[in-house]
Amino acid sequence: MNNFNYIKADSPDHAIQQISDRQRTFLLAGGTNIIDLWKYNLTHPDTLVDLSQIKGLKTIHTLENGGLHLGALVSNSDTAHHELVKSKYPLLSKTILAGATAQIRNSATNGGNLMQRTRCHYFYDAAAPCNKRNPGSGCPAIKGHNRMHAILGHSDQCIAVFPSDMCIALAALDAIVKVKSSRGERIIKFSDFHRLPGDQPEKDNTLENDELIIAIELPNEGFSDHYSYLKLRDRNSYAFALISVATGLVLDGQIIQKANIALGGVAHQPWRVPEAEEFLIGKDATPENFANAADIILAGAKGFEHNSFKIPLAKQAIIRNGAMALHPERQRPGAQPSL
């Protein structure tokens, strides 16, 4: 870890000014990822702007349109346990609690969750080639250990996945991201926030270098009656998703009025396919219909030596999670398979 300048930001504008003025300036929120990357000698900030003392970005409150405002600096734990989140957006609460550990969630923030880097083994190894870390150096994951890697949206330069749980629920909930820079504020649709690797795998998202995430906002519809998050992983806690599914349904009897389905652990971004959701509208919430929707979602999926299992298992997970969403009260803790 190199020596560095430390600046404590006292307002969003103060932080924005620092990042636009300086080279190799990094923002510190919960620090649960950047400190790791730094210690692993993967990133070398000259300047660290500490956001933790900014007061304005730490609130959760209802919006005029009935939606919910989540401050960028509210911790993952405080978000998951917030009454408004638990009652109106239980899918988000449950999904956050399926990620990381209690200690990490206490420290990690909502804005930071969007900004975390992939957990690809090769990205974390400074001595290994990696196009995401060192563009043009190659991708050893393609012919190496790729159990955790992408089956959708990957490129011949990068097959890494975005590791967040929380963002899978945010994607399913049609969240928006509010960002700010010296040029003013703008809104990024959640589906536009994270990007696919293409030939620029070093870019994880569409946030500009001088922009700061201010808040995440949720629309009025929270799917609080019919929702489920299912996470398949190599141990029951403290492991990233190999496949995860967030499902929110609006039902009229057995008939699906609205179905939002997002997949995690399978791509460089939360994976949503509007055609599959449109297919479900007006149909019965049956395993057969979810299976057909899964085929649409997974169209074009391509696996590698160690992760081809994800394609059929993702289909099974979509079917099961559809069934689990019908009966939130029968779900077992920890986003594990139920029923």
Added chain:
Amino acid sequence: MKNNAQIGRSHNRLEGQLKVTGQAKYAGEYQVDDLWYGYVVNSTITKGKIVSIDASKTRSVHGVVEIFTHNNRPSLPWFGMMYSDMDAPPGTPFVPLWDDEIKYNGQPIALVVADTFEGARYAASLLKIKYEIEEYSTNLFDNIDNAKKPSKGLATLIKPLPPSPKGDFEQAYKSAAAQSSGEFLHGTEHHNPLELFATTTVYEGKGKLTIYDKTQGTSNSQIYVSNVFGLSFKNVRVISPYVGGSFGSGLRPQYQLFLCVMAALELKRNVRVTMDRTQMFTFGHRPQTLQKTRFGAVEDGQVTAIHHSAFAETSRFEDYTEVVVNWANILYPASNTLLDYQLVPLDMFTPMDMRAPGGSTAMHAVESTMDDLAFQLGIDPLEFRLINYSERDVSEDKPFSSKELRACYHQGAEKFGWKNRNPEPRSMKRGNRLVGYGMSSGIWDVIALPAKAQAIYDKNGQLTIKSAVTDNGQGTYTVMTQIAADQLGLEMDQVTFKYGDSDMPLSPIQGGSYTTGVVGSAIKAACKALKETLFSVAKKMENSPLKNVDLSDVTFKNGQITVNKTHQSIQLTDVIVFNNNEPIEATKSNIPNPIKLKQYTRAAHSAAFVEVEVDEQLGVINVIRAITAVAAGKIINPKTARSQILGGMVWGISKALREETLTDHNLGKYINTNLGEYHLPVHADIHELDVIFVDEKDDIINELGSKGIGEIGLSSMTPAIVNAIFHATGKRMTKLPIHFNDVVNHE
């Protein structure tokens, strides 16, 4: 045994409070003045040569004192034996900074010393090394053709190579009513104790060192440092009372000890070297091993033919071996056997003993094959073990010193409810989850070694016991205190056990489940000798009631010597007063009698019973309940013993379903070298676990009749899980760890 005996009674760990309140100091935590910090630089290539090292940027970091490489290291002994240790396999031990040659990925190639840890770590990251890369090979499968017979050496005395073939295996196998064959594989595993390897060396001047080292043997580290750096034994003191887990990784001196002592001697300063978690993957590990079995049984269930062969990884410089293929025929009395064990040298560091080395590897293959035979013959798996119960070890034609495995089977099965098992695979269900019951036998041998201990009784009525032995966390400190207390009929608080210090009487490295038997017997011997001395001094006292009685006529209890017939007694503290207030002491070695011991097969046994749930569509596996019944002779402390077995059971879950070091064979290196991606079980993975200790009396093995319990809880657990998964799913899992996606079939 007296009524108030400490042996057999549950005691909390005596150092428990110190540990949970942070007062127990570990090797990298001792407060030392004027301390410099070393940080190790590891090779980023797998094989080749160092061409050049550019240290200019490293030197420019504030606080950097020195950079040690092969170019400027002090001169070292040429003779390979000088680097040997108590657990060294046959071959040439690795020496850090020896020359420019790179033998494996992660090899330590430089030590950067600075006035802070953070400064040393950052400076180390700036060292520019140019390599010349040579071709390497790290894949066991690609190199099976290069398998060879292991070399023999001291290590193969304790870990014997397989016995010769017996009978006519091929004929017996061919004519068997049921045949089962399989190939079983597990990858590399690393010990990953919570405490990182660390050494703090205090430079006392005049060639004298006090070393706080993370080790399973203070004497082992002392001998190694003395030999390597040409210091006299008495000038090297190694201290290590608290060890934050080790599981075999501390059986050999690791490179931070060498580098730390070297830097302290060269710089004439106190130096500390602590590894980071990634560096914990740059020395010994459980070797990836491929096993093949072919077992045959006749109609009534008798196993008549056993073929078990293993191919295990080793380094290019040492022949690490473990006992893999010898166990099956000790457990099951087939008269036709073919047992074979070979090594495949690869460009990796030498593997090393890791909890139940070889045994846990073997049991997966042996007990899966047994389970399959039982299934083929339509015999209940437990009944099948009873049909093949060996009353005598036919592999060496010897009796067992004791063997209560049958009681393990019966008591375990009863408590588990084994009779409720429907024999048909996939027949038991709970919602979407398939339910499976599985069981397995387990075995681990009882090793006898010499050890020495000292016992001292003082005027305050305190008994002090001394041994160089460490306590890796399993409760050695507590059980040794119990053993000593019983010898003199004292309460626990009247006994002080001093340990983890090479200045104290010699103890072998702590491993192999033998410490309680080996060191405990030495303590018993020392206490017996102390009693004799106390008795003979007391006899000389004025009006001594002991004048006309023998030692066998008295009892030591409550700080007194009491004549059994007359109930007259003498206070032990009065004996010390009579001795001019000088403490009375005795030092004794316990040397096992090899001629007597060799007549018996000596082993602890276990039987594990496991219930799993497997999600039918998604494959997710949970061990929802397990019972392990253990026959391990006398249990000194049931509470710490139970914890030991529970730890072994959790490890069994880990080995079956979780942990694995991933090797990228293209890059020739491990890639999941952190606790985020090296998946050890978490609380959410562990459900209902239970332990039974069956009564077992053994007068042969050692003075205490205690067999040791470090490994026996692990060896039966993994195969019981594998067999339960077969019962749940109908799928025989031959590769460990088992991933959820392995147990479901989807197009």
